[in-house]
Amino acid sequence: MSVNTSAHSTGSYNQAISQINKHIVGIWERENLYPQKLGSGSERSDADIWKHLDVHVWGKEYVDQHTGKITAGNPSAIVPQFQSEIATVQLQGQTQRDRIEEKLDKGIAEHQIFYDLHTEQEGRISDKAAKGHSHNGDNGLDWYVKLALVAAGAFLVYFIIRRKFLK
Numbered sequence: 001m002s003v004n005t006s007a008h009s010t011g012s013y014n015q016a017i018s019q020i021n022k023h024i025v026g027i028w029e030r031e032n033l034y035p036q037k038l039g040s041g042s043e044r045s046d047a048d049i050w051k052h053l054d055v056h057v058w059g060k061e062y063v064d065q066h067t068g069k070i071t072a073g074n075p076s077a078i079v080p081q082f083q084s085e086i087a088t089v090q091l092q093g094q095t096q097r098d099r100i101e102e103k104l105d106k107g108i109a110e111h112q113i114f115y116d117l118h119t120e121q122e123g124r125i126s127d128k129a130a131k132g133h134s135h136n137g138d139n140g141l142d143w144y145v146k147l148a149l150v151a152a153g154a155f156l157v158y159f160i161i162r163r164k165f166l167k
Contacts, residue, residue: 038065038066039066047064047065050062051064051071054073055071055072055073055074055077056074056077056078057077057078057079058073058077058078058079058080059073059074059075059077059078059079059080060073061073
């Protein structure tokens with residue numbers, strides 16, 4: 001590139017612009033190579049981003065490649081906070097699940113007690129029936145079944161009569 005370029009020389013002007021563009025492209029290519037050249041602007045920018053991510057998102061310590069300076073991880077960084085919250089929710093869920101299982105076990109135990117008492121009572125009734133004590137009527141139906149049949153019949157008669165008079 002010549003230092004003294006005439007303003008009227010179009011070819012030299014275009015050549016100078018072309019040289020500048022090539023130089024800019026060369027700088028851009030050097031700045032965006034990976035691994036990046038240590039100390040380049042692009043490398044420093046990326047290092048700042050990774051430092052921020054390590055310290056304030058992941059909660060890790062960061063060691064500067066140039067100075068060796070260590071930046072401690074942020075204890076209230078995003079990922080450790082989420083992990084803490086998730087652990088708390090899981091613990092609460094486990095505690096609630098344990099309480100529900102305890103109540104269920106207690107309910108099953110109480111039900112078993114009532115079932116055992118019922119079974120014992122049925123055994124006593126069966127023993128009395130075997131000795132000649134009958135709880136059945138003439139047609140083999142217990143009194144509460146007869147009562148239920150009479151009540152159902154009464155309701156049926158009531159609805160039939162009601163239907164005839166309401167028409």
